[in-house]
Amino acid sequence: MAKPDWYDTTDCETHDKGAPKFCKKSEPGEGTERSCAYDGARVVLMPITDVIHLVHGPIACAGNSWDNRGARSSGSQLFRRGFTTEILENDVIFGGEKKLYKAILDLAERYKGQANAMFVYATCVTAMTGDDVEAVCKAASEKTTIPIIPVNTPGFIGDKNIGNRLAGEILFKYVVGTAEPPVLGDYPINLIGEYNIAGDLWGMMPLFNRLGIQILSCISGDAKFEELRYAHRAKLNIIICSKSLTNLAKKMQKTYGMPYLEESFYGMTDTAKALRDIARELDNAVNGLEKRTMQDRVEQLLAEEEELCRQRIAPYRARLEGKRAVLFTGGVKTWSMVNSLRELGVEILAAGTQNSTLEDFYRMKSLMHKDAKIIEDTSTAGLLGVMAEKMPDLIVAGGKTKYLALKTKTPFLDINHGRSHPYAGYEGMVTFARQLDLTVNNPIWPVVNAPAPWEKSDDELSADVAAAAGHAATFLAEDLSASRVKVSTKCATVNPQKNSPALGATMAYLGIDNMLGLLHGAQGCSTFIRLQLSRHYKESIALNSTTMSEETAIFGGWENLKKGIKRVIEKFKPEVVGIMTSGLTETMGDDVQSAIVHFRQENPDCASVPIVWASTPDYCGSLQEGYAATVEAILATLPEAGPAVERQVNLLPGAHLTPADVEEIKELVESFGLTVLTIPDIANAMDGHVDDVVSPLSTGGITVDAIRTAGRSVATLYIGDSLAKAGLKLNERFGIPAYGFNSLTGLAETDRFMETLSAIAGLPIPEKHRRWRSRLMDAMLDSHYQFGTKKVALALESDNLKALTTFLSGMGCEIQAALSATRTRGLDALPSANVAVGDLEDLEEAAAGVDLLVANSNGRQAAGKLKIGAHLRAGVPVFDRLGAHQKVWVGYRGTMNLVFEVATLFQANAKEALRVAHN
Numbered sequence: 057m058a059k060p061d062w063y064d065t066t067d068c069e070t071h072d073k074g075a076p077k078f079c080k081k082s083e084p085g086e087g088t089e090r091s092c093a094y095d096g097a098r099v100v101l102m103p104i105t106d107v108i109h110l111v112h113g114p115i116a117c118a119g120n121s122w123d124n125r126g127a128r129s130s131g132s133q134l135f136r137r138g139f140t141t142e143i144l145e146n147d148v149i150f151g152g153e154k155k156l157y158k159a160i161l162d163l164a165e166r167y168k169g170q171a172n173a174m175f176v177y178a179t180c181v182t183a184m185t186g187d188d189v190e191a192v193c194k195a196a197s198e199k200t201t202i203p204i205i206p207v208n209t210p211g212f213i214g215d216k217n218i219g220n221r222l223a224g225e226i227l228f229k230y231v232v233g234t235a236e237p238p239v240l241g242d243y244p245i246n247l248i249g250e251y252n253i254a255g256d257l258w259g260m261m262p263l264f265n266r267l268g269i270q271i272l273s274c275i276s277g278d279a280k281f282e283e284l285r286y287a288h289r290a291k292l293n294i295i296i297c298s299k300s301l302t303n304l305a306k307k308m309q310k311t312y313g314m315p316y317l318e319e320s321f322y323g324m325t326d327t328a329k330a331l332r333d334i335a336r337e338l339d340n341a342v343n344g345l346e347k348r349t350m351q352d353r354v355e356q357l358l359a360e361e362e363e364l365c366r367q368r369i370a371p372y373r374a375r376l377e378g379k380r381a382v383l384f385t386g387g388v389k390t391w392s393m394v395n396s397l398r399e400l401g402v403e404i405l406a407a408g409t410q411n412s413t414l415e416d417f418y419r420m421k422s423l424m425h426k427d428a429k430i431i432e433d434t435s436t437a438g439l440l441g442v443m444a445e446k447m448p449d450l451i452v453a454g455g456k457t458k459y460l461a462l463k464t465k466t467p468f469l470d471i472n473h474g475r476s477h478p479y480a481g482y483e484g485m486v487t488f489a490r491q492l493d494l495t496v497n498n499p500i501w502p503v504v505n506a507p508a509p510w511e512k513s514d515d516e517l518s519a520d521v522a523a524a525a526g527h528a529a530t531f532l533a534e535d536l537s538a539s540r541v542k543v544s545t546k547c548a549t550v551n552p553q554k555n556s557p558a559l560g561a562t563m564a565y566l567g568i569d570n571m572l573g574l575l576h577g578a579q580g581c582s583t584f585i586r587l588q589l590s591r592h593y594k595e596s597i598a599l600n601s602t603t604m605s606e607e608t609a610i611f612g613g614w615e616n617l618k619k620g621i622k623r624v625i626e627k628f629k630p631e632v633v634g635i636m637t638s639g640l641t642e643t644m645g646d647d648v649q650s651a652i653v654h655f656r657q658e659n660p661d662c663a664s665v666p667i668v669w670a671s672t673p674d675y676c677g678s679l680q681e682g683y684a685a686t687v688e689a690i691l692a693t694l695p696e697a698g699p700a701v702e703r704q705v706n707l708l709p710g711a712h713l714t715p716a717d718v719e720e721i722k723e724l725v726e727s728f729g730l731t732v733l734t735i736p737d738i739a740n741a742m743d744g745h746v747d748d749v750v751s752p753l754s755t756g757g758i759t760v761d762a763i764r765t766a767g768r769s770v771a772t773l774y775i776g777d778s779l780a781k782a783g784l785k786l787n788e789r790f791g792i793p794a795y796g797f798n799s800l801t802g803l804a805e806t807d808r809f810m811e812t813l814s815a816i817a818g819l820p821i822p823e824k825h826r827r828w829r830s831r832l833m834d835a836m837l838d839s840h841y842q843f844g845t846k847k848v849a850l851a852l853e854s855d856n857l858k859a860l861t862t863f864l865s866g867m868g869c870e871i872q873a874a875l876s877a878t879r880t881r882g883l884d885a886l887p888s889a890n891v892a893v894g895d896l897e898d899l900e901e902a903a904a905g906v907d908l909l910v911a912n913s914n915g916r917q918a919a920g921k922l923k924i925g926a927h928l929r930a931g932v933p934v935f936d937r938l939g940a941h942q943k944v945w946v947g948y949r950g951t952m953n954l955v956f957e958v959a960t961l962f963q964a965n966a967k968e969a970l971r972v973a974h975n
Contacts, residue, residue: 091215091216091219092211092212092214092215092216092219093209093210093211093212093213093214093215093216093218093219093222094117094177094179094180094209094210094211094219095121095211095216095219096209096215096216096217096218096219096220096221096222096223096300097177097207097209097219097220097222097223097226098121098177098219099125099216099219099220099223099251099473100219100220100223100224100227100249100251100275100276100300100301101175101207101223101226101227101276102125102127102135103125103127103129103135103251103252103276103277103278103279104135104173104175104276104279104280104281104284105129105131105132105133105134105135105278105279105280106131106132106134106135106170106171106172106173106280106281107134107135107171107172107173107174107175107281108134108137108139108163108164108167108171108173108174108175109135109139109174109175109177110139110140110141110159110160110163110174110175110176110177111138111139111140111141111177111179112140112141112143112152112156112176112177112178112179112182112187112189113140113141113143113177113178113179113180113181113182114142114143114144114179114181115140115142117140117177117179117180117211118138118139118140118142119138119140119142122136122137122138122140123136123137123138124474125251125253125473125474126253126254126473126474126475126476127251127252127253127277127278127473128252128253128254128255128258128277128278129252129278130258130278131278131280132170132280134167134170134171139159139163141155141156141159143155143181143182148181148185151185151186151187152182152185152187153187153188153191153192156176156182156187156189156192157192157195157196160174160176160192160193160196160200160204161196161199161200164196164199164200164201164202164204168201171202172202172280172281172282173202173203173204173205173231173281174200174202174203174204174205175205175207175226176189176192176193176204176205176206176207177207177209178206178207178208178209178210179210179211180210180211180212182210183208183210183212184210189206189207189208190206190208192206193205193206203230203231203281205226205230205231206226207222207223207226208222209222209223217300220249220300220301221300221301221302221303221304223301224300224301224303224304224307225303225304227275227276227284227304228304228307228308231281231284231285232284232285232287232288232304232308233285233286233287233288233311233312234285235282235285235286236286236289237272237286237289240270240272240289241268241269241270241272242268242270242342243267243268243269243270243291243338243342243350244269244270244271244272244289244290244291245264245269245270245271245272245290245291245292245293245294245334245338246271246272246273246274246275246287246290246292246293246294247260247271247273247274247275247277247294247296248275248293248294248295248296248301248304248305248316249275249295249296249300249301250274250275250277250296251276251277251473252274252277252278253277253472253473253475253478254475254476254477254478254479255478256277256321256478256479256480256481256484257274257277257278257480258278258478259321259478259479259480259481259483259484259487260321260480260481262481262483263327263331263357263361263481263482266353266357267331267335267350267353267354267357268350268353269334269338269350272286272287272289272290273286273287273290275287275301275304287308288308288311288312288314290314291314291338291341291342292314292315292316292317292334292337292338292341293305293308293309293314293315293316293317294316294317294318294319294330294334295316295317295318295319296319296320296321302316302318315337315341317330317333317334317337319333319334320392321480321481321484322392322393322395322396322479322480322484322485322488323392323393323395323396323399323485323488324362324365324366324399324482324485325395325399326392326395326396327480327481327482327485328358328362331354331357331358332351332354332358334350334354335350335351335353335354336350336351338350339351361482362482364482365482365485365486368486368489369399369400369485369486369489372400372489372490372492372493373399373400373401373489375493375496375497376400376401376402376489376492376493376496377400377401378401378403379401379402379403379449379450379496380402380403380404380405380446380448380449380450381397381402381403381404381405381448381449381450381451381452382404382405382406382407382431382442382443382446382448382450382451382452382453383397383404383406383407383408383451383452383453384406384407384408384431384439384451384452384453384454384457385452385453385454385471385472393452393471394407396479396485396488397452397492399485400488400489400492402450402492404428405428405429405446405448406428406429406430406431406442406446406448407428407429407430407431408430408431408432408442429442429445429446436460439457439460440460440464443461443464443466448466449466449467449496450466450467450468450469450492450495450496451466451467451468451469452468452469452471452492453468453469453470453471453472454470454471454472454473454474455470455472455473455474455475456472458470458474459838462834462837462838463834463837465501465504465505465833465837467495467496467498467501468495469491469492469495476841476966477491490845491844494841494844494845494868495841495844498840498843498844498867498868499865499866499867499868500836500837500840500866500867500868503803503804503836503866504803504833504836504837506804508807508826508829509807509810509811509814509821510820510821510826512811517811517814517815518815520807520808520811520812521795521811521812521815523808524795524796524797524808524809524812525793525794525795527780527794527795527796527797527798528774528780528781528783528784528794528796531777531780531796531798531881531882532780532781532784532881534881534882534884536879536880536881539879539881539883539884540884540891541876541879541883541884541891541892541893542891542892542893543879543892543893544892544893544894544895544898546895549895549897550895550896550897551895551896551897551899551900551914551917551918552895552896553851553852553875553877553894553895553896553899553911553912553914553915553931554678554679554877554878554895555588555678555679555877555932555933556581556585556638556672556674556678556679556682557636557672557673557674557676557677557678557679557681557682557683557685558575558577558581558585558636558637558638558672558674558682559585559588559589559679559682559932560672560678560679560680560681560682560683560684560686560711561573561634561636561670561672561682561683561685561686562575562585562589562597562599562636563589563679563683563711563736563738563932564634564670564682564683564686564687564690564711564736565598565634565636565668565686565736565754566589566597566598566736566738566741566742566754566757567734567735567736567737567738567741567742567754567757567758568631568632568634568690568736568737568754568757568758568759568760568763569631569741569754569755569756569757569758569759569760570630570631570632570751570753570754570755570759570760571598571630571631571632571633571634571753571754571757572598572599572600572624572628572630572632572633572634572752572753572754573598573599573600573633573634573635573636573754574599574600574601574602574620574621574624574633574634574635574636575599575600575601575602575635575636575637575638576601576602576604576613576616576617576620576635576636576637576638576641576646576648577601577602577604577637577638577639577640577641578601578603578604578638578640579601579603579604581601581638581640582599582600582601583601585597585599586599588932588933589932589933591933591935592932592933592934592935592940592941593715593742593744593941594744594938594941595742595744596750598751598752598753598754600620600624601620602616602617602619602620602641603616603620604616604640604641609640609644612644612646613641613644613646614646614647614650614651614654617635617641617646617648617651617655618651618654618655618658621633621635621652621655621662621667622655622659622662625662625665626662628752628753630665630753631665631666631759631760632665632666632667632668632694632760633665633666633667633668634667634668634670634686635648635652635667635668635669635670636669636670636672636682636686637669637670637671637672637673638672638673638674639673639674639675642671642673642674642675643673648669648671649669652667652669655667666693666694666760667693668686668689668690668693668694669689669693670682670685670686670688670689671685672685672686677878678853678877678878679711679853679877679932680710680711680712680776680778680853680854680855680877680878680880681778681878683710683711683778684711684778684779684781684782687708687735687736687779687782688781688782688785690735690736690763691735691766691782691785691786691789692785692789694760694763694764694766695763695764695765695766695767695786695789695790696764696765696767696768697767697768697789697790698765698767698768699768700768700769700770701731701765701768701769701770702770703729703730703731703770703817704730704731704732704733704765704768704769704770705725705730705731705732705733705769705770705771705772705773705816706732706733706735706766706769706771706772706773706786706792707721707722707725707732707733707734707735707772707773707774707775708735708772708773708774708775708779708782708783709721709734709736709737709738709774709775709776710774710775710776710778710779710855711776711778711853711855712776712852712853712855712856712859712931713775713776713946714940714941714942714943714944714945715738715739715740715741715742715743715744715941715942716739716743716941716942716943716944717800717943717944717945717946717950718734718737718738718739719739719740719743719944720944720946720947720949720950721734721775721800721946721947722734722737722739724809724810724813724825724947725773725813727822727824727825728813728814728816728817728819728822729817729819730813730816730817733758733762733763733765733766733769734758735758735763735766736757736758737756737757737758738757740756740757741754741755741756741757742756742941743756743941743942744941744942766786767786767789767790767792768790769786769792770792770816771792771793771794771795771816772786772787772792772793772794772795773794773795773796773797773809773812774794774795774796774797775797775799775800775946776797776798776799776855777796777798777854777855777858777880777881777882778854778855778880779796780796783795783796795812795816797809797812798855798858798859798882799855799858799859799862799863800859800946800947800950801859801860801862801863801945801946801950801951801954802859802862802863802866802951803829803832803833803836803948803951804866805862806829806832806946806947806948806951807829809947810825825948828947828948828949828952829948831948831949831952832948832949832951832952832955835952835955835956836867836955839867839955839956839959840867840868842958842959842962842963842966843864843867843868843869843958843959843962844868844869845868845869845870846868846869846870846907846908846962847869847870847872847905847906847907847908848864848869848870848871848872848906848907848908848909848910849871849872849873849874849875849899849902849903849906849908849909849910850864850871850873850874850875850909850910850911851875851877851894851896851898851899851910851911851915852875852876852877852910852911852912852930852931853876853877853878853931853932854876854877854878854880854882854883856930856931857874857875857876857883857886858882858883858886859945860910860930861874861886861887861888862886862887863951863954864908864910864958865887865888867955867958869908871886871887871888871890872888872890872902872903872905872906873888873890873891873892873899873902873903873906874886874888874890874891874892875891875892875893875894875895875898875899875902876891876892876893876894877893878893879893890902896911896914896915896917896918899911899915899918900917900918900921900922903918903922903924904922905922906922906924907924907926907962907965908924908926908927908928908958908961908962908965909922909924909926909927909928910927910928910930911927911929911930911931912929912930912931912932912933912934913929913933913934913935913936913937914933915927915929916936925964925965926961926962926964926965928957928958928961
């Protein structure tokens with residue numbers, strides 16, 4: 057008995073060298089992924105948007121597959137809901153027909169007015185147990201007002217292509233020809249096998265609209281059930297997806313006399329050919345052989361579009377020229393993509409396909425170089441072998457190959473159903489070129505393919521460590537007078553992003569155990585600092601004030617300062633008093649150093665309590681500068697000389713680091729067998745914890761006794777350019793070498809830190825860090841698609857600005873604006889044309905149109921005004937998000953966290969933008 061035409065695969069056998077046998081079945085254990093008939097049917101039918109798709113089977117068929125394709129809808133989203141009868145053990149034993157019947161009636165009632173039909177899919181288990189899906193659908197149809205259509209496609213009857221053809225049979229039998237179109241244009245066509253993946257259909261529609269061609273039915277991208285019912289009134293069928301629905305086109309030709317063409321809309325060459333072929337057939341069908349109405353329209357359109365397209369892709373082609381690719385996909389996309397890649401100057405090293413015909417194979421082969429390899433073994437091992445042999449610059453394939461490619465650290469572009477960008481038509485060709493360029497030329501590739509620290513030569517390692525050792529000298533040698541960084545000339549600052557230097561000084565003092573900060577100024581200054589830091593850390597802040605009054609402001613604040621020091625020592629018994637000045641007392645000219653000397657002379661009983669003083673006038677710098685000045689003052693006052701303590705190092709963490717960041721860095725240092733003195737140490741002071749005893753002093757930081765031994769360490773490590781002077785302070789006093797790092801966020805930055813620790817400790821990098829490095833690379837590879845071409849604006853303290861700007865640029869973002877709170881060295885090197893000192897009002901102007909805004913919580917006003925959905929909170933204060941002080945963005949692990957956090961913001965923002973655009 058002959059097989060039905062939906063089962064036959066033409067050109068099944070061939071003896072041509074290198075040509076695959078497309079009818080060949082997957083063999084057990086061979087590792088191919090051809091999918092099944094159920095999957096093929098759902099590919100065709102599930103893009104019908106206003107239909108309930110009910111899967112009759114155990115949870116696997118629907119649970120593992122619902123809403124996993126990129127088909128898009130401009131209207132109903134019902135097709136994206138997952139419906140299943142979820143057959144259980146008892147249903148397998150006693151049958152699931154009653155359950156199916158009830159499910160159909162229940163869903164038809166619940167979605168009345170939304171659903172215009174219901175497709176019911178039989179699967180392997182329910183077919184095996186003998187459930188008569190057709191009979192149940194027929195019975196249920198008598199109780200409902202919508203068509204109930206059986207889809208008898210259990211996975212075991214064949215591969216994906218057979219499922220495609222079966223779906224075509226079902227459409228022809230139950231849907232096509234059951235209604236008449238409300239409006240029929242002069243040139244109506246159907247598109248068959250176009251599923252509107254990532255919006256491909258929407259890239260083709262403008263071309264048809266300009267030509268006056270009516271897309272009567274699209275089978276089945278962005279389709280409504282009613283539109284499919286009158287597909288028989290078209291004058292021409294255009295098959296987009298190779299042979300998957302050729303049987304439907306043939307039956308419509310035989311029944312309705314409708315001719316069909318097989319075309320592709322990927323790339324300029326194929327798009328032009330498709331439009332010319334369609335125009336010729338439509339002219340023949342509508343006007344006869346004498347008139348070329350549609351053909352003339354097409355030639356005019358091509359003359360306009362092709363030249364414009366060439367101009368738009370030219371910059372991408374210049375960067376893609378000579379790149380070498382391996383291409384692996386299915387059906388028409390393979391030979392179509394060969395053409396598209398050739399148009400962009402990309403050489404095809406090897407190509408393969410799973411779901412094509414022999415005709416597709418010959419087309420593909422004719423377009424490739426004679427030495428190009430045809431991939432016959434499509435298993436994981438086979439593809440890995442091709443990659444190892446060819447060493448391509450790029451892999452273009454479907455999503456199932458994506459992570460295989462990324463694991464080999466090879467750029468990958470998804471052209472199958474999982475992609476996010478439309479590639480059809482001329483606009484799609486520009487998008488394709490842009491995405492290829494983003495993929496191949498993303499800045500992560502040189503980084504992830506660079507040698508790991510343990511793979512570098514001794515000379516390379518020595519150079520990296522020497523750079524860290526010379527960081528301070530290089531940084532401080534920069535001439536600020538020649539800086540390109542623009543400084544605001546506004547008379548009034550609006551929505552300041554700066555915090556006072558005294559606030560930064562308070563942060564530094566909080567990192568010393570049993571410390572009490574004393575602000576020499578009016579008490580309002582200390583109140584505001586406590587409030588700001590309490591909002592950020594969600595902690596009580598140890599800070600007192602000398603409470604300057606009108607009288608002391610006139611006659612001097614010496615006595616107030618001495619009284620304040622004496623009172624805090626006697627009342628609170630701190631182990632150290634940290635003094636900082638305000639704009640008021642600095643303007644008055646109070647000599648704080650002399651006041652401290654006089655206090656010592658007048659109060660010998662307080663001699664055991666050290667006093668540290670940092671000059672932090674409000675009008676010089678910001679939080680970062682006050683913090684740095686205080687760290688420098690601590691190191692100038694407390695450390696003492698003595699014999700070196702073997703394997704002890706000093707760590708100076710920047711003001712931009714969170715308590716969790718500091719904890720992470722400490723653990724990195726300690727993992728090399730080193731003892732670390734963290735000055736100041738907010739890791740256990742401001743990390744958010746509950747003590748058994750609540751103290752008015754700062755607790756949990758580094759002890760004064762430990763700081764005293766800092767002069768005996770073998771090395772100093774500082775994180776953040778602003779601490780360069782502090783790092784050199786210990787070098788000046790005790791000859792301790794200082795190693796500087798402007799950031800520990802990023803792969804390359806962390807590599808340099810690891811290399812330096814390895815050199816200081818004389819030990820190899822521990823295995824656990826190698827694993828975290830591998831995880832970070834994997835995160836970068838998996839997430840880099842979310843970063844490409846995204847525009848970002850940042851407003852932060854300069855150390856934080858440098859760290860996050862470098863990170864985001866290194867992931868492929870475009871830095872539209874980078875606004876620093878103050879003008880410092882190192883800003884000129886930032887990868888942005890717009891680097892300036894500015895406030896958050898300036899941010900509102902500079903951030904228009906960006907995809908991501910990076911600022912503290914006060915930046916939410918700018919984000920709201922500009923309708924920027926993605927706002928990454930960073931810096932101080934962060935008060936509208938919980939847990940900011942527990943975020944880790946440094947080291948391999950922390951950078952991985954940041955990659956995922958930002959990628960998730962981009963992803964959510966893109967989905968929201970898409971939702972708004974089509975609602």
